[in-house]
Amino acid sequence: MTTLGTRPLDSFVDNDQKPVGYGRMLRKEDPRFVRGLGHYCDDIQLPGMLHMAILRSPYAHARIVSIDASAALAHPKVKAVVTGADLAEKGLAWMPTLSNDVQAVLATDKVRFQGQEVAIAVAEDRYAARDALDLIDVEYEPLDPVVDARRALEPGAPVIRDDLEGKADNHCFDWETGDEAATQAVFDAAEVVVSQDIVYPRVHPAPMETCGCVADYERVSGKLTLWTTSQAPHAHRTLYALVAGLPEHKIRVVSPDIGGGFGNKVPIYPGYVCAIVASLVLNKPVKWMEDRSENLISTGFARDYLMRGEIAATRDGKILAVRTHVLADHGAFNGTAAPVKYPAGFFGVFTGSYDLEAAYCKMTAVYTNKAPGGVAYACSFRITEAVYLVERIVDCLADELGMDPAELRLRNLIRPDQFPYTTKTGWVYDSGEYERALRLAMDMVGYDELRKEQAERRARGEMMGIGISFFTEAVGAGPRKDMDILGLGMADGCELTVHPTGKAVVRLSVQTQGQGHETTFAQIVAEELGIPPGDIEVVHGDTDQTPFGLGTYGSRSTPVSGAAAAMVARKVRDKARIIASGMLEVSVADLEWEKGAFGVKGDPGKSVTIQDIALRSYGAGDLPEGLEGGLQAEVCYNPENLTYPFGAYVCVVDVDRGTGQVKVRRFVAVDDCGTRINEMIIEGQVHGGLTDGVGMALMEMIAFDEEGNCLSASLMDYLIPTALEVPDWQTGHTVTPSPHHPIGAKGIGESATVGSPPAIVNAVVDALSPMGVRHADMPLTPARVWDAMQGHPTPPV
Amino acid sequence: MHVSMTVNGEPVAREIEDRLLLVHFLRDHLGLTGTHWGCDTSNCGTCVVWLDGEPVKSCTVLAAMADGHEVRTVEGLERDGELDPVQQGFMQCHGLQCGFCTPGMMMTARALLDRNPAPSEEEIREAISGQICRCTGYATIVRSVQWAAAYEASQAVGSSA
Ligand code: FES
Ligand code: FES
Numbered sequence: 001m002t003t004l005g006t007r008p009l010d011s012f013v014d015n016d017q018k019p020v021g022y023g024r025m026l027r028k029e030d031p032r033f034v035r036g037l038g039h040y041c042d043d044i045q046l047p048g049m050l051h052m053a054i055l056r057s058p059y060a061h062a063r064i065v066s067i068d069a070s071a072a073l074a075h076p077k078v079k080a081v082v083t084g085a086d087l088a089e090k091g092l093a094w095m096p097t098l099s100n101d102v103q104a105v106l107a108t109d110k111v112r113f114q115g116q117e118v119a120i121a122v123a124e125d126r127y128a129a130r131d132a133l134d135l136i137d138v139e140y141e142p143l144d145p146v147v148d149a150r151r152a153l154e155p156g157a158p159v160i161r162d163d164l165e166g167k168a169d170n171h172c173f174d175w176e177t178g179d180e181a182a183t184q185a186v187f188d189a190a191e192v193v194v195s196q197d198i199v200y201p202r203v204h205p206a207p208m209e210t211c212g213c214v215a216d217y218e219r220v221s222g223k224l225t226l227w228t229t230s231q232a233p234h235a236h237r238t239l240y241a242l243v244a245g246l247p248e249h250k251i252r253v254v255s256p257d258i259g260g261g262f263g264n265k266v267p268i269y270p271g272y273v274c275a276i277v278a279s280l281v282l283n284k285p286v287k288w289m290e291d292r293s294e295n296l297i298s299t300g301f302a303r304d305y306l307m308r309g310e311i312a313a314t315r316d317g318k319i320l321a322v323r324t325h326v327l328a329d330h331g332a333f334n335g336t337a338a339p340v341k342y343p344a345g346f347f348g349v350f351t352g353s354y355d356l357e358a359a360y361c362k363m364t365a366v367y368t369n370k371a372p373g374g375v376a377y378a379c380s381f382r383i384t385e386a387v388y389l390v391e392r393i394v395d396c397l398a399d400e401l402g403m404d405p406a407e408l409r410l411r412n413l414i415r416p417d418q419f420p421y422t423t424k425t426g427w428v429y430d431s432g433e434y435e436r437a438l439r440l441a442m443d444m445v446g447y448d449e450l451r452k453e454q455a456e457r458r459a460r461g462e463m464m465g466i467g468i469s470f471f472t473e474a475v476g477a478g479p480r481k482d483m484d485i486l487g488l489g490m491a492d493g494c495e496l497t498v499h500p501t502g503k504a505v506v507r508l509s510v511q512t513q514g515q516g517h518e519t520t521f522a523q524i525v526a527e528e529l530g531i532p533p534g535d536i537e538v539v540h541g542d543t544d545q546t547p548f549g550l551g552t553y554g555s556r557s558t559p560v561s562g563a564a565a566a567m568v569a570r571k572v573r574d575k576a577r578i579i580a581s582g583m584l585e586v587s588v589a590d591l592e593w594e595k596g597a598f599g600v601k602g603d604p605g606k607s608v609t610i611q612d613i614a615l616r617s618y619g620a621g622d623l624p625e626g627l628e629g630g631l632q633a634e635v636c637y638n639p640e641n642l643t644y645p646f647g648a649y650v651c652v653v654d655v656d657r658g659t660g661q662v663k664v665r666r667f668v669a670v671d672d673c674g675t676r677i678n679e680m681i682i683e684g685q686v687h688g689g690l691t692d693g694v695g696m697a698l699m700e701m702i703a704f705d706e707e708g709n710c711l712s713a714s715l716m717d718y719l720i721p722t723a724l725e726v727p728d729w730q731t732g733h734t735v736t737p738s739p740h741h742p743i744g745a746k747g748i749g750e751s752a753t754v755g756s757p758p759a760i761v762n763a764v765v766d767a768l769s770p771m772g773v774r775h776a777d778m779p780l781t782p783a784r785v786w787d788a789m790q791g792h793p794t795p796p797v
Numbered sequence: 798m799h800v801s802m803t804v805n806g807e808p809v810a811r812e813i814e815d816r817l818l819l820v821h822f823l824r825d826h827l828g829l830t831g832t833h834w835g836c837d838t839s840n841c842g843t844c845v846v847w848l849d850g851e852p853v854k855s856c857t858v859l860a861a862m863a864d865g866h867e868v869r870t871v872e873g874l875e876r877d878g879e880l881d882p883v884q885q886g887f888m889q890c891h892g893l894q895c896g897f898c899t900p901g902m903m904m905t906a907r908a909l910l911d912r913n914p915a916p917s918e919e920e921i922r923e924a925i926s927g928q929i930c931r932c933t934g935y936a937t938i939v940r941s942v943q944w945a946a947a948y949e950a951s952q953a954v955g956s957s958a
């Protein structure tokens with residue numbers, strides 16, 4: 001163990017690097033956070049503020065017979081109780097979801113999942129609001145629930161969504177991609193075909209800060225201010241305008257500091273709408289903060305795909321085709337947050353990183369009596385599921401062929417000269433050097449030596465496993481011709497103003513939940529304009545102060561808003577060039593840009609800095625003809641394509657033969673996210689995602705009993721990795737810039753969440769393979785590993 | 798009921814409900830919102846403060862139990878305008894992302910270093926194992942605490958020389 005006293009400080013970090021542009025830089029947001037001066041939703045205290053609490057259904061499926069709130073209303077501190085019937089009178093009992101379905105704000109007819117919102121109480125303090133819930137008497141008539149997605153379409157299954165006119169079953173949607181006939185032909189002719197049932201269980205993002213809001217309606221101005229845990233403040237504002245009929249310019253949505261999002265804070269939840277209603281009705285600010293069990297049982301879950309994967313190959317290991325059938329459990333309402341034309345998100349990239357002849361996917365989605373959601377937990381619009389499927393089935397093929405899984409991947413990865421590469425499901429991968437990344441990961445981990453060590457340990461009866469995954473991500477939604485959320489195109493605005501003294505403010509539509517936007521975006525502008533990042537203020541998260549855009553999720557901030565920030569800075573630079581030509585009395589063509597200044601070509605002594613130009617742009621004296629004063633610009637960036645980050649991960653595990661306990665001994669992650677803006681922040685994003693991966697692979701699952709009771713309603717039951725379950729991560733990188741992105745950056749937010757679960761599961765299965773195990777489903781808890789060791793792996797559902 | 802205690806060195810006294818939790822007392826009554834709340838079951842540790850110098854989960858302590866005692870919160874880590882080395886370490890080593898778990902992590906780390914100025918990686922992981930960070934993956938938190946330990950060691954060497 002390192003002794004700390006002897007270790008020099010600068011061996012930990014390079015403190016002095018203050019880049020004017022890209023490079024390691026300490027975060028601008030940290031000075032407030034380390035002092036406890038972050039400003040999160042629950043920190044907001046307004047004069048006269050009331051507190052709201054939500055009464056939730058104890059049943060998964062039941063008819064509401066009656067609600068009696070009289071005792072609650074008699075409580076001296078209670079100001080209001082609102083039920084679904086009250087909302088129905090105002091036409092607000094139902095709201096649209098982000099997938100064009102509807103969701104009950106407060107249940108009117110039936111409750112459709114345990115934890116569904118039934119009534120709210122508003123009181124003078126948070127404890128009294130909770131007390132009031134105990135005083136509301138609801139009579140339910142329990143109905144049979146549909147818990148198992150595989151039984152949802154059985155004839156005679158109870159119909160959950162009888163609110164939808166003419167609905168007589170629990171079918172949600174069908175979706176397919178690829179060429180069914182061509183894929184069948186390849187499978188028919190293939191020398192080797194392997195198939196495997198694979199479950200991606202329901203999991204939950206569980207950010208450390210739960211969801212909540214403070215709604216403040218000001219009667220005289222008619223203005224509603226909503227401080228809220230939202231990853232997409234602009235989209236939320238527009239939806240509130242459409243749902244509640246409030247004029248959009250009279251709604252201000254503010255996302256203050258947010259304690260983690262991971263997709264959990266993309267949807268609009270009934271609680272937000274109820275708090276708004278309460279503020280409108282009571283003419284007071286109203287705060288609502290979930291408790292942890294509310295967060296786990298009612299807000300956006302993730303995954304819940306039951307997949308059958310099939311792979312066709314030649315005997316010598318050329319992969320020919322991948323086919324999958326998926327049963328998707330969407331819960332009681334289709335609350336998936338994905339671009340409208342992509343009901344299964346970007347699951348279409350299930351062809352992975354391989355050069356295939358054919359591919360086909362058929363998906364059926366169903367309603368069940370579980371919480372709505374479906375896209376959350378850094379899933380990159382379902383790419384987690386897609387990558388898990390293909391990386392697991394490729395390992396199954398390696399097992400069938402008796403080939404090393406690294407060797408099998410190296411044989412089949414898309415080659416650099418094949419980019420841009422159009423997959424058999426129509427995705428155009430922008431750039432990649434896949435083999436280089438995989439070889440780097442294998443070198444870093446010492447792959448060949450590990451295999452030798454494994455053989456020795458096996459000979460001693462020890463269970464050690466090595467797992468590989470290679471993933472291609474698709475992020476930065478998206479081109480507006482293809483992608484919108486409820487009709488809102490997924491382009492992002494950005495505004496930049498350089499003040500007279502050369503300090504700048506950049507206004508973004510995206511919102512940070514810990515990703516460090518205040519730093520990264522200052523660095524992007526700094527790189528383009530040569531203004532130190534410390535002189536650039538990043539304004540975000542407030543719809544009154546920022547241009548329109550779709551928000552932070554699906555790793556889209558750097559790919560979309562990062563591009564917007566670079567483009568707006570270039571626009572400012574173009575104007576600065578014209579001003580500089582006037583100042584230096586030369587033609588624009590005679591100027592050259594050196595980061596931070598325009599100089600005259602061939603005359604090294606003559607130049608003006610961006611700060612000089614800024615002052616001139618506002619100052620006395622004429623500007624070049626036709627030019628307005630000031631130095632600012634705005635853009636709305638519409639991405640031409642998605643960006644496609646990729647990576648190669650290797651995981652080493654030890655499995656305890658006596659208990660089935662899995663220990664992640666080592667993990668090497670090589671990521672390629674194109675141009676790298678801030679090394680430190682990128683590494684942090686990767687570490688976080690790898691930890692998510694350990695959670696999903698080994699610990700986390702939202703489970704239900706046959707009545708539809710949620711068995712994972714607290715952090716005692718829903719296990720999240722602590723510092724003891726994860727190793728010290730080893731990261732590496734390659735750089736393959738995106739050819740179409742203005743700065744070549746691809747995004748990194750979800751790569752590790754996407755890439756790590758298959759590496760871990762592949763490692764565990766590798767450890768168990770001498771016992772004849774080819775697959776075991778997540779979460780690989782000691783009990784499930786033990787079952788697999790005994791030869792009867794149990795699926796989690 | 799009436800409670801009085803010392804919070805970050807300042808005496809405070811308030812009338813409160815008997816059932817009030819210390820975390821809510823600090824946040825809602827004293828406006829010290831650096832201490833957070835993240836679960837119903839004493840699992841997350843975003844609420845960690847010191848009670849008489851020992852880290853406690855303030856969601857699991859009644860304000861009444863702190864009556865007559867000394868409480869220190871994240872707001873009390875900085876002394877005379879100088880950040881505690883732990884705070885500096887978290888900034889230097891990217892020990893935080895969203896910052897929500899950070900105050901609790903830093904309070905535990907400070908208490909650890911006070912007892913054990915040169916903890917091993919395992920000792921640091923063990924010390925924070927009752928707390929959850931959903932963002933960082935912990936390795937950078939470990940490095941942050943190591944940074945603070947090394948910094949303090951270097952200061953001690955400097956002053957004894
Ligand atoms: S709030 Fe989670 S442990 Fe205190
Ligand atoms: S920094 Fe977000 S929970 Fe730790």
